[in-house]
Amino acid sequence: MKAKTKGRDLSKDWSYVNGWYLVIPLIFLVIFFVAPLCYMAYISFFEFNGVGKPLGDFTLSHYKEFFTKSTFWLILVRTVALGAASTILCVVLGYPISYKISRMRGRWRSVLMALVVLPLWVSMTIRMFGWMSILSTNGLLAKTLQSLFPGRDIKLLGSYTGIMLGLIHCGLPYFIMIMVGPIDNVDISYEEASYVFGAGFMRTFFKVMLPLTYKGALSGAILVFSLNTAAFLVPMMLGSGKIIVMTNTIYQQATYLYNWSFASALAVIFMVFALLITSLSRKTGRKTGSRSDLA
Amino acid sequence: MQYQVELCEIVKDYKSFRAVDHISLGVQKGEIISLLGASGCGKTTTLRMIAGLIPPTEGSIKFEGIDVTNVPPYKRDVAMVFQNYALFPHMTVFENVVYGLRNRKIRDKAVLREKAEEMLSIVQLEGSESKYPRQLSGGQQQRVSLARALIVNPKIMLFDEPLSNLDAKLRVQTRTEIRNLLKQMNITALYVTHDQEEALSISDQIAVMNRGRIEQLSKPTELYNHPKTKFVADFIGQANLFDGVVEQAPDDELCLALENGVHLHCSSASETAANGEKKSVLIRPESITVSNQMLQTDNVFPARIVESSFLGSVIRYKMMLDNGLPIKAELRPGNALPSESGQVYVGFDREYAILVD
The missing domain is CATH 3.40.50.300 (P-loop containing nucleotide triphosphate hydrolases)
Structure with a gap:
């Protein structure tokens, strides 16, 4: 006899969540996420006559403008390059920290984990303002560097270095948080076995640890990449208007130039590229990591 | 080497x-x-x-x-x-x-x-x-x-x-x-x-x-x-362990005086046991004989069987000596087994009663 509770067959439909509950967030997502996105893609193909006015004729001119002007190409390449470079640095810097935390137990682990998450409690604007004061010509970091290298003109605010610092600062906590779990799942005896059987630190890392945590690192990297290419405040506040990326351009087109169609076209192009890169890296990652998939 | x-x-x-x-x-x-x-x-x-x-x-x-x-x-x-x-x-x-x-x-x-x-x-x-x-x-x-x-x-x-x-x-x-x-x-x-x-x-x-x-x-x-040592004796296998003081028996053999006045004839591997030294004695359950008749071993005590359990290759007896000491013994089934009600005799030779620290 099957167990029944209030007339419901538990063995057949065993779930804490009634399927209908999903409808509410689904409706929310469709109305406030999917629909605007579709509308945005839609208006990118029409002439824009101003906010609140009907759309003009069908046109591909916005896309044409993007693909024919090297200025815009350069912005896209810059955005992707900044995102990629900051992601790589986040992985390189974050992995050892995640490793150390996941190999710890007890109070110190919680303390360190809290320290990693702590920056996220503070508003992004405030954090970036903090960086501005550190990086500005009279700021702490700039002054220290100036005294270390007296002859050289050191500009951090409004430079790629400044933006990179900001992007790493933003991405690192997320990468560390994501990485702690996968490393924790690798039993320490695998590492010990590797050492005992004659592999040094580097070999153990590349032959054992990396293959076993590859997937986690990949999803962490993809998250950081998505966040950092889509970063708005970092290039805005640390770039001093000198370094323009896709998000700034879209903002500029939409709010100052009131060219919503072109802004939409930029957004669509940016989105497609970002999705292409992340899905591509996921796929190549799967292929390379296929042997660890079997684990 | x-x-x-x-x-x-x-x-x-x-x-x-x-x-x-x-x-x-x-x-x-x-x-x-x-x-x-x-x-x-x-x-x-x-x-x-x-x-x-x-x-x-x-x-x-x-x-x-x-x-x-x-x-x-x-x-x-x-x-x-x-x-x-x-x-x-x-x-x-x-x-x-x-x-x-x-x-x-x-x-x-x-x-x-x-x-x-x-x-x-x-x-x-x-x-x-x-x-x-x-x-x-x-x-x-x-x-x-x-x-x-x-x-x-x-x-x-x-x-x-x-x-x-x-x-x-x-x-x-x-x-x-x-x-x-x-x-x-x-x-x-x-x-x-x-x-x-x-x-x-x-x-x-x-x-x-x-x-x-x-x-x-x-x-x-x-x-x-x-x-x-007592720890090793207890850790490895089954053991009967009793604490006592070393004494020289009249026949110049080793003897351990237990707290309740019982004397056990025993042997020592190390030959270092001196009179008056506090030691323990180990008797393995399988080296003990249990019988309804009087035994001719170095140590013989009258006792009663408290509990017996059949473990396949051996039968384990929990017994109480008439002088108040609990003792475990293991016998092979098939040998002449003592009847469980009434008086039994527990016996073991001195070489099976080993002094440990």
């Missing part, structure tokens, strides 16, 4: 306690020594210090006479069989088995293949080279882990409770195989276990550990028949 592996006064301190307390131990080439003890006695810590996975607080470790205390594990030329096997899940059986050889700069594919095949056939796993560890049973995984260790022909092979994850029958079978393999290949081994039967059957010598110290290092038979 130079030891293959020698520990000199090893100490390991953790924040609040001393895990290993001045251990010295020498293992000769081809010898199998077990570290036997309850959990927390420091046996695994000792093993891990020999592997180089944790540094000792004090003392030194020598391999073939050379100090390796500060040598990292990957340069020690050891091998280890882990409790959870620790086979690399992302590598095939072949990759796992040749891992140690690859790290020893052997790159020739043909050599690797040949060696791996040889080792896998020794552990009876021919043809599983391309399988992944998760496709194998626990017993098979342990064999792969054994092959991975044997293939590097280590200076010392370390076993960290390798059989505790296997079921009872497989455990008995595998331990015999491990011993035979080690003896065949003349490999020196240190074997950590909490299972006394395993230690007794696999080792040339057993070091019984207690609170970070070695209580006794002896051959298995010696350990069982002539334990030096």
